[in-house]
Amino acid sequence: MSMDFGYDVVTAEEYERQRLLYGPLADSVRKLIAAGLRTDVDEDTVRNAQASIEAVTEMLERRQRSANVMLHEVTGRPVVWSNPVIGLRNAIAPPMEIHHEDDGRCWSEFALGAAYEGPPGWVHGGICALVLDHILGEAASGGLTQPKFTGTITMRYLRGTPLGPLRAEALIDRTEGAKTYARGSLSDADGATVEAEGVFIVPAWARDAG
Amino acid sequence: MSMDFGYDVVTAEEYERQRLLYGPLADSVRKLIAAGLRTDVDEDTVRNAQASIEAVTEMLERRQRSANVMLHEVTGRPVVWSNPVIGLRNAIAPPMEIHHEDDGRCWSEFALGAAYEGPPGWVHGGICALVLDHILGEAASGGLTQPKFTGTITMRYLRGTPLGPLRAEALIDRTEGAKTYARGSLSDADGATVEAEGVFIVPAWARDAG
Secondary structure: OOOOOOOEEEOHHHHHHHHHHHHHHHHHHHHHHHHHHOEOOOHHHHHHHHHHHHHHHHHHHOOEOOOOEEEEOOOOOEEEOOOOOOOOOOOOOOOOOOEEOOOOOEEEEEEEOHHHEOOOOEEOHHHHHHHHHHHHHHHHOOOOOOOOEEEEEEEEEOOOOEOEEEEEEEEEEEEEOOEEEEEEEEEEOOEEEEEEEEEEEOOHHHHHHO | OOOOOOOEEEOHHHHHHHHHHHHHHHHHHHHHHHHHHOEOOOHHHHHHHHHHHHHHHHHHHOOEOOOOEEEEOOOOOEEEOOOOOOOOOOOOOOOOOOEEOOOOOEEEEEEEOHHHEOOOOEEOHHHHHHHHHHHHHHHHOOOOOOOOEEEEEEEEEOOOOEOEEEEEEEEEEEEEOOEEEEEEEEEEOOEEEEEEEEEEEOOHHHHHHO
């Protein structure tokens, strides 16, 4: 299957330059999101903060890229820095860093803080689903090198997932024609909290092009 | 079933004061997230932006609330402003505004932009799951007035969900003892893109207390 999605190739050196520039920028926005959640400073300070944020936004909007997906010249994988789960440049993303083993398994260790909270102290169930959908998709698509879309996915919540350090992992169970069956789990230090299984499908346009 | 989770009650007037103060603050952070995703300004400007963001964060961190869940004195519903789906104060949240009909149905119309993108032009499948898990939970729990946790949830992806204006809706299919079966969908202007069904469970501590 072709990996050519029409992406620009980025050199290892340019990748590293951008990573060191934009990674800390998004990290600073992540800390701002957390600070804003529960701030209790006086009204004038809130309004001053808002005005400063709007001025920074205006600075960053002065020049924008048209799209943000590049193909890494060494790994051959898409660099999806705007992705809401793994995106280095997306402050919504924790971000998860996905590790790919030679046997196709994927895993990630990451932490979720107050911005991902549902019931007090616990990760929002939908955030567990977001993380698991992503990592099952990574396993099913060979690290996003193959076009695969989620067909169905089921989450089984075994118990609450606490805020803090977590681990997600996924693997391919089997492949039948255009369908890839993947499964995985989200865990804390005491074991699995949520299990997932899903069917990922090669879109018709990619099957026709095969 | 008791709605007493130990939350502070907020008056309608104080709710409105905080809504008008913190809503625009979080909106400004949402615009900053979007601006940071694809900015292509020079390195010095990026570093200046980062320094300004860190200064604002420090301002907002000077005084923080210990928790953020309040019970609205008029609606009797928890005010979950830090929630990652509906939270007025959480810049990760779109935020969805959930409408509750008298017959128990819930719906929300909202828009998802570039920060929620998976494949180019399409909403990340896990974001669809996040949104659907939340709205099914709203239906199952009577607008979060009853303690209910997701047991299992299945998403069926009918086609891609485009970025832009969307609608989510959910209802209770049936209740069997501690289990509430809910279903719903995410739609664009042409109809459903993702369907979901889930089982939501009253936790043992709430059953014992009943």
